[in-house]
Every structure is written in structure tokens, then in C-alpha cells.
Amino acid sequence: xxxxxxxxxxxxxxxxxxxxxxCGKLSCILNFRVPFISEPLRFVLxxxxxxxxxxxxxxxxxxxxxxxxxxxxxxxxxATAIPTVILATKxxxxxSLCGYSFDKLxxxxxxxxxxxxxxxxxxxxxCFVAGGKGGHxxxxxxxSSEGSVNDTFVNRxxxxxxxxxxxxALALLAVLSSPPIRRQCYELFKYPHLVLMLLFFLFGIIxxxxxxxxxxxxxxPWVVDKFIQCCRCCSSRPAAADLSSPDLxxxxxxxxxxxxxxxxxxxxxxxxxxxxxxxxxxxxxxxAGTEDQIAIRPLGAYTREVGSTVRESIRNNEAVEVHIDGPxxxxxxxxxxxxxxxxxxxxxxxTPVISVLRLIYGIVDDPxxxxxxxxxxxxxxxxxxxxxxxxxxxxxxxxVLWFADIxxxxxxxxxxxEHVPLLHLEVHVxxxxxxxxxxxxxxxxxxxxxxxxxxxxxxxPASVFTCGPASLVNATWDVSNYLMSQGYSINFxxxxxxx
Numbered sequence: 001x002x003x004x005x006x007x008x009x010x011x012x013x014x015x016x017x018x019x020x021x022x023c024g025k026l027s028c029i030l031n032f033r034v035p036f037i038s039e040p041l042r043f044v045l046x047x048x049x050x051x052x053x054x055x056x057x058x059x060x061x062x063x064x065x066x067x068x069x070x071x072x073x074x075x076x077x078x079a080t081a082i083p084t085v086i087l088a089t090k091x092x093x094x095x096s097l098c099g100y101s102f103d104k105l106x107x108x109x110x111x112x113x114x115x116x117x118x119x120x121x122x123x124x125x126x127c128f129v130a131g132g133k134g135g136h137x138x139x140x141x142x143x144s145s146e147g148s149v150n151d152t153f154v155n156r157x158x159x160x161x162x163x164x165x166x167x168x169a170l171a172l173l174a175v176l177s178s179p180p181i182r183r184q185c186y187e188l189f190k191y192p193h194l195v196l197m198l199l200f201f202l203f204g205i206i207x208x209x210x211x212x213x214x215x216x217x218x219x220x221p222w223v224v225d226k227f228i229q230c231c232r233c234c235s236s237r238p239a240a241a242d243l244s245s246p247d248l249x250x251x252x253x254x255x256x257x258x259x260x261x262x263x264x265x266x267x268x269x270x271x272x273x274x275x276x277x278x279x280x281x282x283x284x285x286x287x288a289g290t291e292d293q294i295a296i297r298p299l300g301a302y303t304r305e306v307g308s309t310v311r312e313s314i315r316n317n318e319a320v321e322v323h324i325d326g327p328x329x330x331x332x333x334x335x336x337x338x339x340x341x342x343x344x345x346x347x348x349x350x351t352p353v354i355s356v357l358r359l360i361y362g363i364v365d366d367p368x369x370x371x372x373x374x375x376x377x378x379x380x381x382x383x384x385x386x387x388x389x390x391x392x393x394x395x396x397x398x399x400v401l402w403f404a405d406i407x408x409x410x411x412x413x414x415x416x417x418e419h420v421p422l423l424h425l426e427v428h429v430x431x432x433x434x435x436x437x438x439x440x441x442x443x444x445x446x447x448x449x450x451x452x453x454x455x456x457x458x459x460x461p462a463s464v465f466t467c468g469p470a471s472l473v474n475a476t477w478d479v480s481n482y483l484m485s486q487g488y489s490i491n492f493x494x495x496x497x498x499x
Contacts, residue, residue: 027484029041030045033478033481043108043111047111047115050112070123073122073123074120074123076119077115080112080119081116081200081201084218085222086222087109088109088222089224090102090325113173114174117174120166124167159208162206162207163207166200166201166202166204169196169199169200172192173197176189177189177193186300201214232325235323236321236323237253239253239320240252245398247297248297248399249295249296250295250296251268251293252285252292253294253322253324256326260283260285260287261287263329263352263355263495264326264355265326265352266328267279267280267324267326267328269324270310270321271321272320272321273306273309274302277302280328281351282294282295282355282467285355286363287355290364292324295348295351338461339387339462340385340386340387340460341465342389343388343389343390344445344447345390345391345392346392346468347393347394347468348402349472350402350467352465352467353390353465354406357406361420362420387422387458388421389454390424391426392427393428393445394429396431400440411425426445428442428443428444429441447475448475451464451483452479455490461490462491463492464490465494466493476494477492
């Protein structure tokens with residue numbers, strides 16, 4: 001129903017107009033990929049704007065003295081900590097109000113966290129200066145310049161000492177949240193992240209009692225979110241494993257929710273591996289199917305342990321029990337309403353694209369005991385796209401077999417069935433191939449040139465979706481930005497799952 005009711009983007013009549021190019025330039029600037037952090041420029045501008053407003057508030061409050069500035073930024077930092085914590089919840093109200101899911105709000109959570117650290121650092125630095133050079137004491141009364149920095153922070157002020165510990169917990173939390181640690185050592189990031197957050201508020205309350213108000217306002221939604229997660233995840237579900245591929249594990253689980261949407265993901269926990277570890281995986285199944293399916297490639301320590309545990313359970317004829325949290329998120333579903341859809345995937349990054357292809361071409365799981373993939377019913381949603389381009393880069397020919405059956409069915413249906421878009425499939429194998437089949441291309445895809453050629457040849461609005469290695473995602477992001485700056489109507493969306 002969403003696909004039928006969604007507004008169709010207006011087609012472009014020839015090259016982009018001057019007004020379209022101006023709007024494209026503005027969109028390009030706001031969506032510009034900031035190097036090193038790989039976040040849109042709009043997030044940096046929002047953070048800078050918030051800090052600017054904070055300084056304007058300080059000027060309007062006439063807090064000209066050092067201690068006054070320190071108190072002001074303490075209040076601003078604690079106030080900003082409230083939405084920072086709330087944005088880290090998966091089942092909070094703001095996701096329903098603004099229409100954005102947890103994964104879309106995580107970047108804003110990170111940027112607000114940076115603002116909290118900056119405010120608390122300014123607060124601590126101002127207290128350091130005020131304590132060492134006079135001004136005001138911890139009660140706001142006038143003090144002489146005889147007190148030393150050491151007296152203020154360590155020896156004679158337990159209150160200031162716990163304030164320093166609160167800042168230290170926040171600074172360490174920021175270090176452990178850096179991309180290298182967060183992406184390569186997820187467990188080292190996740191659990192200390194929670195402990196340090198609680199220590200930040202605990203030491204802050206000892207430092208200044210009023211912090212308890214900010215702690216309650218921020219932590220109460222977080223506690224409710226954890227309670228909802230525990231209620232949803234308390235029961236285990238049996239999982240069926242497909243071990244046909246040595247380097248890809250496919251799990252089929254009874255559907256968690258009847259309202260599953262394309263492009264969603266779930267958090268998976270396997271008690272035999274660990275009762276504490278939860279990791280996100282994209283759904284590869286169709287929303288119309290009877291099961292939720294995921295694909296797991298053993299790249300890290302956790303996924304390798306999952307693969308070995310599941311294989312051992314199958315050999316021993318033991319059931320594979322899993323806990324599911326979700327589904328969450330949603331890809332930009334209106335992409336299938338654009339005349340041209342371009343999907344760029346690298347390796348196992350094709351998993352969310354498989355879910356989209358299942359929806360577009362009506363590929364659902366046959367509920368018969370054979371379990372084979374079958375053609376859809378007559379009620380399958382009809383997408384409004386005319387052309388679908390899938391550019392998939394893999395490192396070996398064997399990886400093409402991961403989803404060869406689904407891709408073959410999608411290709412056949414795009415040719416034989418009516419009212420479905422024509423699928424243009426391009427599979428690139430980066431390593432040397434044993435043979436040179438006509439259906440595979442050798443070498444890495446030139447994403448920039450390929451997307452530019454597709455958009456310029458059709459001269460209609462296009463959606464661009466990418467998921468995979470950072471280099472591939474960034475290249476797709478950059479060329480989409482370039483085309484927007486030239487006035488072309490581009491709806492760009494990326495998936496990284498780098499929480």
C-alpha cells in the first residue's frame with residue numbers, strides 16, 4: 001500500500017534547469033562527506049550552531065567572570081546530555097515522532113555527545129582558572145588568590161575531585177567511542193560505554209547534587225528502553241541453518257513481526273556463543289515471507305564463533321536457539337518509486353539489497369516442506385521503478401553463488417513478468433578469475449563513471465543505495481553529491497551498521 005500511495009517523483013524534461021542546479025548545489029553542500037569522519041556536513045553545522053547558541057546564551061546571561069562561565073557550561077553540558085542519552089535508545093518516543101529509526105539517529109547521538117564533552121571540558125577548565133587565580137569558590141562566594149590549583153582540585157575539595165572524575169569518565173567514554181575501537185573491538189566499546197555513562201552521572205551527582213535531575217530525565221527513558229528490550233527478547237526461537245556455502249552462513253528464523261519492512265535489520269543473540277553479545281544483521285527476506293532470514297559472513301571474532309558454533313550444533317543434531325531484538329530501521333523505501341534505482345554493494349553488503357529485490361520482484365519463500373523459492377502471489381506490491389541497476393563487487397567467483405538463485409529469479413522475472421522494472425545486473429570479481437564468463441566482469445567497478453553514465457543517459461530522478469566497504473560507500477556518496485551539484489535529482493542512501 002505504501003508503494004501504491006507514495007508520490008511519484010516528477011520526471012525531468014531534458015538537462016537540469018538553473019533552479020534545479022541551485023537546489024542541487026545546496027543539497028550537495030549539506031550532504032558533503034566530511035573526510036576522516038565520513039559524516040554529512042550538516043551534522044557538523046548543527047553541532048557548530050548549537051555551540052554558537054550556547055556562547056550567545058552565555059553572553060546574554062552576562063556571565064563575564066570565569067566562575068560564571070564555568071557554571072553556565074556545566075548547565076548546558078548536563079542539559080545536552082539528556083537528548084544524547086535518549087537518542088541512544090531503540091524504542092524511544094522520538095523515533096516515532098520524527099520518523100527516524102535508531103540507526104539514523106546514532107550520528108546525532110555522537111555529535112551531541114561531543115558537545116557535552118566540550119561543555120564539560122570548558123566548565124572544568126574555567127573552574128581550574130577560577131580556583132587558581134581567585135574569583136569565586138565552589139559556593140559562588142568571593143575568594144582570594146591564595147588558593148592553589150592543587151588545593152582546589154585534589155587535596156581540599158572532594159567535590160571538585162569527583163567533578164574531575166566525572167569529566168575523566170566522559171573523556172574515556174569518548175576515546176572508546178572512536179571509530180577504530182568501535183568498529184574493530186565492538187565489545188570493548190559497548191560495555192565500558194554503558195559503565196562510563198553511569199559513572200559520569202554518579203560522579204557528577206556527588207560533584208553537584210542538581211545533576212540528579214538531568215540524570216533522571218536522561219536515564220529514565222533509557223531504563224524503559226532496556227525493559228522493553230528484555231520483554232521482547234526473553235523467549236528463544238529455533239533457527240534453521242543453510243551451510244551450503246563455506247564462507248557464508250544463512251539463518252532462517254520464524255518471523256518476529258508481521259509488520260516487517262524492506263531494508264530492516266535485527267539484533268541477534270546466540271546463547272551458546274554468549275548471553276551478552278548482540279550484533280546487528282540485515283534481513284535478506286521479503287516482508288511477504290513467512291520467515292526472517294539473515295546472512296552472516298565470518299569476518300570478525302564473533303561471527304567466526306557463530307559459524308563454528310552453528311556448524312557444531314548441526315553436526316550434533318542439536319537445535320540452534322537464538323534471541324531476536326527487532327526488527328529496527330528501514331531503508332529508504334521510496335527508492336522503488338523513482339524511475340531509476342541504482343544499488344551498489346560490496347561483498348556481504350548485498351544483504352539489504354537482496355531484501356529489496358525480493359520485494360520488487362515478489363520473490364517469497366514457498367511455505368511448502370520443500371522450502372524452495374517460488375513466484376509471488378498476484379497481490380505482490382507493484383514498484384513504480386522502470387529500471388533497476390545492481391552493481392555488486394565481490395572478491396571471488398565463489399561469492400557470486402551466495403545469492404545466485406535469488407538473482408537468477410529476479411532476472412527472469414524482470415524479463416518475463418509485466419509491471420516490474422528491468423533488472424540490469426553487473427557483477428565484478430576483483431581477484432583473478434579462473435575463467436572469463438560473459439556474465440561476470442573482472443576488476444573493481446568504476447562506480448563514479450558508471451553511476452554518472454546511468455543518470456545522464458536516463459535524465460530522470462534516480463535513487464542511489466549503497467552498502468559495503470567504506471571505500472565503495474564513499475565513492476558512491478561522492479559521485480551522488482557531484483550529480484546533485486549538477487542539478488540531477490538524486491535520492492542517496494547508505495548503510496554501514498557501524499554503530
